[in-house]
Amino acid sequence: MVKMVDVARLANVSTATVSRVLRNPESVKEHTRLKVLNSIEELNYQPNVLARHFRRNKTNTILVIVPNIANTIFSQIVRGIEATASEKNFRVLLGNTNRDVEKEYDFLNLLHQRQVDGLILLSGKIDHDILSELKDKYPLVLASEYVDDVEIATVCIDNIKSSFEATEHLIKQGHKRIGHISGPMNSLLSFDRLSGYNQALKEYHIDESKDLIREGDFSYETGYQQMCELLILPEPPTAVFAANDEMAMGAINASKKKGLSVPKDLAVVGFDNIRFSSIFDPGVTTIAQPAVEMGNIAMELLLQKLDDPDFENKRITLKSELIIRESCGSNIVETSQ
Incomplete structure (x- = not known):
């Protein structure tokens, strides 16, 4: 199956640029936009159109993007997320990137296609302009890592x-x-x-x-x-x-x-x-x-944002030991x- 990263390689652009062309084409220079569109046509890249146009109801599924699930700090955070999600009848879809930021953009397609209701990111590596766009369009929480130049709901330590x-x-x-x-x-x-x-x-x-x-x-x-x-x-x-x-x-x-x-x-x-x-x-x-607690709170924040898109994008700082x-x-x- 052709992925966004394949389109990016052929067009010699970043996956962030491909993502912008698909979501907000007028924000991309015409020359670059045409390169991306030609690559999409050449590779027959097909985002899930059915999901994009017809899936309007809640899925009761959230996406968690993890840098490396083999690192037990992340598996503990996910355990906390899953525990709180299960209590509220939500499923957790795990996207393990193995610290490859290009894979993060591919997982984001699930959000654009409305196959998940919201996103918890355990990495702050996504282009900050795209991160800003995402948090304005979708329920989004950042856990463990954090960014300073984007106002986003976050749970972390000092x-x-x-x-x-x-x-x-x-x-x-x-x-x-x-x-x-x-x-x-x-x-x-x-x-x-x-x-x-x-x-x-x-x-x-x-x-x-x-x-x-x-x-x-x-x-x-x-x-x-x-x-x-x-x-x-x-x-x-x-x-x-x-x-x-x-x-x-x-x-x-x-x-x-x-x-x-x-x-x-x-x-x-x-x-x-x-x-x-x-x-x-x-x-x-x-x-x-407090990794499990961090996951619990991240999921609670996401649920609040699902209920109220205007819920405050606050940073919660937990104590370490x-x-x-x-x-x-x-x-x-x-x-x-």
Whole structure:
């Protein structure tokens, strides 16, 4: 079956542009619009016309777009969404993108075709102009991630404050050379976790070093790779704050591979409190997000927007918690006063 991404490739444009041509063609320059329309004709791309024109009643189905369902933080959020949805006789249709933003646009067709009543996004990667158009036309809630330049109903945590707390914990264990493995810096969430790290260093008068900051993509593999890079520095860090637990686990195993002991030689703190963080060796000290509650509230917000399209687009910020386990060395390194 021909997908929107196929049209985009042939026309040499983004899927966001194809989406605009289909929804709001006058907003696209004529030359570009014609390229897209010619590609649609050549590929015989056919959005679900029947659904678009004839499906007017409620479907009692909502779409949840997930960056990576294998990451248990997202599966926990979905569990919360499904629990609340089930209580209200709604079904949940899951769209797993595996962090491919192009797939997000394909899933959005279900919304345009009225095959679902509303959308919960667990990613903020969609073009913000399109995101703004979507929230004006459809019931839409953003959960876990967030954006600053679009007024949209959102449920999240304070990532700056949480990351400050994670870094501060390492500082209070006596560490002064603390590395950070960030998420992709095109994400506001990653930027805020980096900001919390930097703020903690500044407050405790610890010099910032760009050499100690490495960009990952939230995967175990980049945690491993970036930790290897940190360990070959002339002065490697004695502690690392990773922007999620998967990268923290990668960092721990990279250190073990180099013959280091965690936490004796290197303290590590992660983020998210995924299911495996408590059974990993050593157990990962981490920031716990109230993921199931986040899903519950996101679904409640969406139901309110389904009942009232003019319902306020508010941001709800939930509390996180620092969970201390073996990887940070709290039980073997005395706190510096």
